[in-house]
Amino acid sequence: MGTVNRLRTLLLALPLLLAGCAVVSEEECQAGLWYERGIQDGARGRGQSLIYEIAQKCQEYGARVDSEEWLRGHEEGVEQFCTPKNGYYQGRRGNSYEGVCSGPTADLFMTEYRRGLADYRVEQEYRRLVDRRDYLERELYTVRAALAGANDEETIRTLRFHRNSLARELQLLDMQLHRYGVFGFDFFY
Incomplete structure (x- = not known):
């Protein structure tokens, strides 16, 4: 791939990369779908500390976060995340693990995560x-x-x-x- 093509690809991907860096957008803060957002974040294996970053960002936009709804959704999302199959999937891709699984599923998840990571x-x-x-x-x-x-x-x-x-x-x-x-x-x- 030539230098011009690499530069063009980078410039096209830059907005997507930058959007991935934002914790939450102003539109998401104003929409207030906190339960749904909690499910999504939990299903991605994101830790509960994320809610503080979200709340801080939304405060900059003048919006309030319903952290109880987010945490309720997050708990449901984490159940989707903490399966042995997903543990292997996450490890196999070299993804980091934020320690969100607990109880008996945590052991099964971690066994498969380690196998996938190996x-x-x-x-x-x-x-x-x-x-x-x-x-x-x-x-x-x-x-x-x-x-x-x-x-x-x-x-x-x-x-x-x-x-x-x-x-x-x-x-x-x-x-x-x-x-x-x-x-x-x-x-x-």
Whole structure:
């Protein structure tokens, strides 16, 4: 993707990114749908301390928050969030957990969250190794091309040393990648 296209994409995404940073909009504060907002925030796994940020922001807009309604909705939303299936989903995506689950569901949620997070970390490591391997292959190709055009002994010796070093590191990476199986990380699914 060219620089112009990257800049265009960033400029188009900027309003969405900035909107995601706002705790609550003026329109939401004025609408006063606090129970519904509580359900949404709870279902996203947001902690109860969020209500203080919302109340502070709404106060700037001259609106009052019904924190009791928000908390009632939040409790319902948290029940939706704190399932074992969602625990795995959240961990698998590397999402942080704000500690909103309690009671027996918390243990089940956390077991699956940790399992998902472990899978996420394994995948990240696998991708890191694959990216490094791709880089080394490109570097090795460049060194081989330079070696083919080299004329003086010092340059040839240096390039051969670098080529051998890259080949050894590639060999080590291949052994590490072999741990993930012949099929790569997709094998885990």
